Amino acid sequence: MKAPLIEMRGVSKEYRGVYAVKNVDFSLYEGETHALLGENGAGKSTLTKMIAGVTQRSNGTITLDGEVIDFQNPAEALERGIAMVFQETSLVPSMTVAQNLYLGEEKLFNRLRGLYIAAQQFLSSLNFNVDPWASVSTLGAAQKQLVEIARAVRLNARVIIFDEPTATLTPEEKHYFFSLIDRLRKRGVSIVFISHALEEALAISDRITILRDGELVASNKTETFDRDSIIASMVGRSLSDELFYHKRSDEEARKPGPKVLSVENLSMGSMVRNNSFSLYAGQVTGLFGLIGSGRTETAKIIAGVLKRNIFHGGELRFMGRSVRYRQPHRAVMDGIVYVSEDRKAEGFFEQMSIAENIYMGHIVTDPPAGGIASASTQRKVTEEWSRLLHIRAINPNARIVELSGGNQQKVVIAKSLTQKPRLVIFDEPTRGVDVGAIAEIHKVIQGLADSGIAVLVISSYLPEILVLSDRILVSRMGRVVEEFSPGEATEEKIMYAAVH
């Protein structure tokens, strides 16, 4: 067999002590189509970004044609023929398709007509139905993706990396995309594509590599895999992880209390489509979904962070009352709080102390007498929640940025829980949190349900869903597609529902 075109040996990527990719070997041969599979956070994107020079590796070696490479930025990688097509497009929205295709190659006097004719010919040669005159901002997600792909093809790359290329495409466009991949393969281009769609991977790839928790699980010819073995590799975990060891039975699950929230035919843009489900008091409802399944968007619509379309948005009923929140303020006052997945961007106030952060939530729903902030109430509230959530800090007036991720997350949670909610939505409550804090946060979540509050936990970590939920919902393509009781749910079943 020929030597691989790109070879990674013992490559790791470390973010502040946390490994996104750990000691992975990966080979890409000339002219092969290589599928990269794994759960959210398995390290797929990070691995490919290291090849394309978007991020730099912490350890290990990467060779191209036997020569060690160390790209500092994507431009260097491109020079050597490695292009990456991102999940989030990197097009200039205000320019036309043709201008985007030829971005960076404009001549001093750009003959626009020639540019558009060339673009038109090029796009039709790829069978892409995109108008070169259209401004990119007017295109849908799928068409943007096509332009992005066309740009990579045009640059004559030897290696093209696609990050979730088909997530936004329609079946017809997917068909074109696969035939394009086929033609590229015949031209000797090597392709890496990251996907959640197992069928696609099985259908078009020559080889499959599976990552889990940043580590290599399996890498072999596609013929040696089938759907079940892939799913088993993707989710199989060592059960030594005690935190997530306990598998709940149906008997342990809490019985549903009164219906707190019902979502009917909720829609917004392309992310949420006719989503319907209900949440009950005194229960933890787990919501699992892969990226792009619309779970965060759905949660944000419920909490008023995003506004849904007034005509086609569907209906939300909270405590039996039809509601449509334009701002989170009303939702919070009604008792719906949302704990964001991104605590730095949407969670805490970084210039404030722990106490001020927690108290900020308190004074929204519980205005102090005369509108005067009370130092003693602030102290009392902070003490109470620091005790309940085991927030560890030298002193409550320390700035929140000085805390560890787990303690920051606890402060953000405390800020929301002081608002006396009736429905709490946790979006990835333990992302970037140390193991000890995970256990404590889980305990808090269980405690909330025990006290009769409706809890929705969104997570892309299957064991977390399984260990917490009294009821499991699976979201795919903008809607809840399946519901499991804890007894019947297994990682395989959930994953199967999420990807098909």
Add this chain to the structure above:
Amino acid sequence: MSEIGTAQAGGRATARFRVTQESIVFLIAVVFFAGFSILLPGFLDADNILSLIQNVSILGILGIAMGIVVIGRGIDLAMVTTMAMSTAWTIALMNGGTGPVSAVLLGLGFAAVVGLVIGFLVAYVEIPAIFATLAMSTVIYGFGRLALVDLDVIYLPEDAAWLRALSGQFLGIPLPVIWFAAVALAAFAFLRFTRRGRFIFAMGDNREAARITGIPVRPMTVLQYLISSLIAFVAGMITASLLATVNIRVAQSTMVYDVILVVVLGGIGLSGGKGGVRNVVVGTLLIGILLNGMTILDMSFTVQNLVKGAVLLIAIIVDSIANPRDEQTAQQGDI
């Protein structure tokens, strides 16, 4: 220090840094003061010091209004225009025979409407504050010149003794200084001790987090511009009293940049969420001394503007180095 201090309750390292930044400005102010006192004849004259303090008071009052807006991560470029037009209208009404109470109320009402409109544009129409206030400044000026006042310079009516008394003295202290102190104290209490003051800090710190926490960010934004417009009216009335005239051409001067200069120089970051009234006071001191000294030095208006512009630029550069805007690594997709 009070436990509910918002900006100052930071960790020790940052607290030391902040004190340093503030005290550097304060130190420079002291150096300038000493230098001018020695080198410039007439600088230390009682008359000059008096006028320095008075001029500084107006700037300081406007600076406090601007400070409240900037802490909430906004900016009000229409402030000086609002000040000139609302005051000019009040005085013009009085000259036209309207009673002082209704004239003042109408002027105050005009300022309030301006503040509400700007707040609406920024909070609900979601126009960036810098453009909304810049455009509104022109609109207010044009509207005022067209419909409210027909002269550029309006003199105070002869019989308005109470108006002149606004800039008198109390126990030897010029009243404008006392007004400045009063506005500063009120703003200090508002920002530090009230629920809404807290909200303004939260919005400037992290607007999205503030929104998700349930803070009514839109009404709060309107409130900020309402406050700043009302304070501008107050500053306008004091100016009118001091100068015995209202010159609406001040709206087209660089005064609003002086106000921003005071705020930024004092250490209120333009990225919002930090600082307080103390910063405005320190910034006001330095700018006041600088402007007064340059006037005595008989620097031309052009040179003065050049110096002010340069100082503002330096202050903003230092600000952006000391308080870098959030450099969030955009972690899109999964890792």
